[in-house]
Amino acid sequence: MTNSLRRLGLTLTGLCLLASPWLATASAAQPLFDGLSRAAPGLDRQVLEQALVAMQCALKHGAEPAQRLAVIDYAQPSTARRLWIFDLQKQSLLLSDLVAHGRHSGENFATRFSNTQDSYQSSLGLFRAAESYSGKHGYSLRMDGLEAGVNDRARARAIVIHAASYVDPRLAKTQGRIGRSLGCPAVRPEVARMVVDQLKGGQFIFAWYPDQDWLQSSAYLNCPPRKGETVVAQR
Numbered sequence: 001m002t003n004s005l006r007r008l009g010l011t012l013t014g015l016c017l018l019a020s021p022w023l024a025t026a027s028a029a030q031p032l033f034d035g036l037s038r039a040a041p042g043l044d045r046q047v048l049e050q051a052l053v054a055m056q057c058a059l060k061h062g063a064e065p066a067q068r069l070a071v072i073d074y075a076q077p078s079t080a081r082r083l084w085i086f087d088l089q090k091q092s093l094l095l096s097d098l099v100a101h102g103r104h105s106g107e108n109f110a111t112r113f114s115n116t117q118d119s120y121q122s123s124l125g126l127f128r129a130a131e132s133y134s135g136k137h138g139y140s141l142r143m144d145g146l147e148a149g150v151n152d153r154a155r156a157r158a159i160v161i162h163a164a165s166y167v168d169p170r171l172a173k174t175q176g177r178i179g180r181s182l183g184c185p186a187v188r189p190e191v192a193r194m195v196v197d198q199l200k201g202g203q204f205i206f207a208w209y210p211d212q213d214w215l216q217s218s219a220y221l222n223c224p225p226r227k228g229e230t231v232v233a234q235r
Contacts, residue, residue, distance in 0.1 A: 035091030051206035054126040057223035074110040074209040079172040100186040108177035123151035129199040137162035141196040163192030
């Protein structure tokens with residue numbers, strides 16, 4: 001692991017995944033973006049672009065390539081299918097579904113985010129999915145936040161993907177939103193096992209919201225050069 005990677009706060013976890021040279025090169029970025037955009041026309045193109053920028057930055061600084069990518073667009077209401085899971089090699093969409101946000105992040109719309117213990121708020125940024133386990137919510141998935149000061153306390157905060165009965169679109173008819181978590185990206189029980197199995201072992205997860213402080217300061221969205229890399233000024 002390089003020093004620059006340590007500065008980014010990237011913790012590599014889980015199994016080493018199948019290497020994909022096309023994924024780790026800048027020349028692959030546009031075809032990948034185009035393919036995923038076609039697979040998920042309902043996903044905001046800006047959100048997808050920044051998810052790929054963050055992932056490519058991690059790869060550039062030594063992260064193992066992933067086979068799948070999950071994107072959460074917290075700018076969408078909780079009643080929308082704002083979670084997407086992609087197969088990066090096939091450039092296909094595996095799932096588009098509901099996902100909860102933290103109870104202190106907002107009502108139907110999440111507007112507040114935190115990296116603080118007991119804040120009961122969701123976190124933004126790039127994560128790496130880690131190991132699956134069986135806990136109080138059943139079959140669940142631990143996540144490691146990769147952005148220092150933004151989401152790197154995810155494991156300590158027990159921010160995990162798990163099933164929750166309150167992730168139910170029928171609740172929107174009675175309360176105007178689905179239920180909320182303590183900060184976890186909880187999913188419907190019907191899809192929870194599939195979500196965990198598709199993401200465990202080191203897949204990337206990217207949570208987005210138009211928070212200007214984060215957008216301007218994120219090390220993954222404003223990728224620093226590798227040690228010894230020459231940066232050519234654009235004219």
